[in-house]
Amino acid sequence: MTMTCYHALRLLALLPLLLLLGNAEANESNTNKTLSPYFQVAGDDEALPLQETRAQVDIAGVIASVNIRQVYQNSGNDPIEAVYVFPGSTRAAVYAMTMTIGERRVTAKIKERQAAKAAYQQAKKAGKRASLLEQQRPNVFQMKVANIMPGDRVVVELAYSELIVPEQGVYEFVYPAVVGPRYSELPVYGASDSDQWIANPYLHQGEKAPYAFGVEVSLAAGLPIQSIMSPSHDVTVAYDDHGAAKIGLKSAGADNGNRDYVLRYRLRGEEIETGLLLHRGETENFFLLLAQPPERVVNAAIPPREYIFVVDVSGSMHGFPLDIGKKLMVELLSRLRPTDGFNILFFSGGSSLLAERPLPATENNIEKAIEMMESQRGGGGTRLLPALQRAMRQPAASGVSRSFVVVTDGYIAVETDVFDYVKRNLNNANFFAFGIGSGVNRFLIEGLARKAGAANPSSSRRRTKRCRPRNVSATISKLRC
CATH class of the missing domain: 3.40.50.410 (von Willebrand factor, type A domain)
Structure with a gap:
C-alpha cells in the first residue's frame, strides 16, 4: 500500500547531518555499511520538523476508528524533506489521509507503489509540497513530506479502523508508538527501496521524544463496562454512563511516546448481556448488535x-x-x-x-x-x-x-x-x-x-x-x- 500514514519515533531531515557510526565504520565506504540503525545528530541550526502526533480513538462495540494528526513545522532557513518511520497495527485498514498547508487541504489517493513514488518525486523536483505514505512492513509505515518551506506548518491526518477481538473476556486496544531498531546485514549500497527505512535513526532509553504525543479514547461499549485500565500509561477515566467512557492521558509529557499505548477493558459478564448501537449517516443508517457471553455457562443455560x-x-x-x-x-x-x-x-x-x-x-x-x-x-x-x-x-x-x-x-x-x-x-x-x-x-x-x-x-x-x-x-x- 502506498499513500500517507501514522506516528512514532523516527525523523530524518535532509539537511547537513553528522552520522555517528562508530570508529570501526566511520571511514568505510557505503558498500561496506549495513542497514542496521545508526545515530543521527542534527546541526545547531536545524529544527526538527515534527512537532506533535496525536490520536483520537473512537471505539464502538468491537470496532476502533483511529484518527491520527501529525504537525510538522520548519523553523529553519532552508526547504527540507521530512522522512518519518512509524509503527502501525497489523490489523489496521487505512481508509483516508489528508495534508493541510495553510488554507489548502489535499486528499490523498491510493496508487500502485511505483506510480505513487514517481508522482511524489516529480512533485518534489518541481518544488511542490507533497506527501507519500508507504507500507514497508505490515506494521511499519514511512511518511515523506517534501519541500517543507521555512515557516511552513504542515498538518497530516490519517484515518484507519480495526477490529478488537476479546481474549478471555478482556478487550484490548493497542496504539503502536515504537518501531524498534532492526538488525540487518544488508549493505546500504544496492539495498531495495523497501529496506532503506531500516537504517533510520532511533531514540535510546532515557531520551525524550522531540515532539508532543497524545491519545484520547472515546469508548461506547454498547454493554455495561466492568473495568478500564492501561498497563502502559497513566490514564484518566470519565464515565458518561454504564456503557460509555472517555479515557485520556494524565500528563502530556514527551515520554508518553516512547512505548506502545495499551488500553484494556472488561464488560460485565455474570449473565448474557446484549446491546444495540445506532448510527445515522448522511445517506445510510447503521446498527451494531452486541452479545456478551456470561463469565461462566451453567448447565441450566445450555x-x-x-x-x-x-x-x-x-x-x-x-x-x-x-x-x-x-x-x-x-x-x-x-x-x-x-x-x-x-x-x-x-x-x-x-x-x-x-x-x-x-x-x-x-x-x-x-x-x-x-x-x-x-x-x-x-x-x-x-x-x-x-x-x-x-x-x-x-x-x-x-x-x-x-x-x-x-x-x-x-x-x-x-x-x-x-x-x-x-x-x-x-x-x-x-x-x-x-x-x-x-x-x-x-x-x-x-x-x-x-x-x-x-x-x-x-x-x-x-x-x-x-x-x-x-x-x-x-x-x-x-x-x-
Whole structure:
C-alpha cells in the first residue's frame, strides 16, 4: 500500500547531518555499511520538523476508528524533506489521509507503489509540497513530506479502523508508538527501496521524544463496562454512563511516546448481556448488535443438543488415520451429557447409521457407539456429499440445537459441491470439521470453516469452526477452538 500514514519515533531531515557510526565504520565506504540503525545528530541550526502526533480513538462495540494528526513545522532557513518511520497495527485498514498547508487541504489517493513514488518525486523536483505514505512492513509505515518551506506548518491526518477481538473476556486496544531498531546485514549500497527505512535513526532509553504525543479514547461499549485500565500509561477515566467512557492521558509529557499505548477493558459478564448501537449517516443508517457471553455457562443455560457424527471409514482412512479417528470419537462421545442426543453415520462408497433415529447419550448407548466405531476397518470410496445429504435427512427434534460433525481426511474431488451444500443448510444446523491424518486435504477442512461462514455473514462463526479436543493426537491437523 502506498499513500500517507501514522506516528512514532523516527525523523530524518535532509539537511547537513553528522552520522555517528562508530570508529570501526566511520571511514568505510557505503558498500561496506549495513542497514542496521545508526545515530543521527542534527546541526545547531536545524529544527526538527515534527512537532506533535496525536490520536483520537473512537471505539464502538468491537470496532476502533483511529484518527491520527501529525504537525510538522520548519523553523529553519532552508526547504527540507521530512522522512518519518512509524509503527502501525497489523490489523489496521487505512481508509483516508489528508495534508493541510495553510488554507489548502489535499486528499490523498491510493496508487500502485511505483506510480505513487514517481508522482511524489516529480512533485518534489518541481518544488511542490507533497506527501507519500508507504507500507514497508505490515506494521511499519514511512511518511515523506517534501519541500517543507521555512515557516511552513504542515498538518497530516490519517484515518484507519480495526477490529478488537476479546481474549478471555478482556478487550484490548493497542496504539503502536515504537518501531524498534532492526538488525540487518544488508549493505546500504544496492539495498531495495523497501529496506532503506531500516537504517533510520532511533531514540535510546532515557531520551525524550522531540515532539508532543497524545491519545484520547472515546469508548461506547454498547454493554455495561466492568473495568478500564492501561498497563502502559497513566490514564484518566470519565464515565458518561454504564456503557460509555472517555479515557485520556494524565500528563502530556514527551515520554508518553516512547512505548506502545495499551488500553484494556472488561464488560460485565455474570449473565448474557446484549446491546444495540445506532448510527445515522448522511445517506445510510447503521446498527451494531452486541452479545456478551456470561463469565461462566451453567448447565441450566445450555439448550438441548443433538450431534450427528459423519465419520469417514473409506480406504484412505485405513490404518493409522482411522485409529486416530477412533480416539477422537471416544473423546467426543465421552463428553456428551445424558440430556444430549447423538447418532453416527459411517461413510465410504456407501453409508450406514448407528440408529435410525438419534439416541440419548446414555452410558449404554455410548458403549454401543464405541463398539461399532472400533469395528470399522476402512475400505472403499469416499462419498462425503451423499453422506451429508443422508445425515441431513435424519428427523430433527423440535427445540434442539443440532450440529453435524464431519471427521475425514478430506480426500475427495468435489470440495466445492460440499461447500455449496453446507452453505445452503447453515440455517438448519451447525457444522464442525475435523481433519484426520498427516496429509489432510486442507482445502476441504479449512473451506468448510472459512467459506461457509463467509457465504452467510449473519450466521455464527461457530457453525463452521474447527476444534481440537484435549488428549487427542497432534495428527489431527491444525484443529483449534
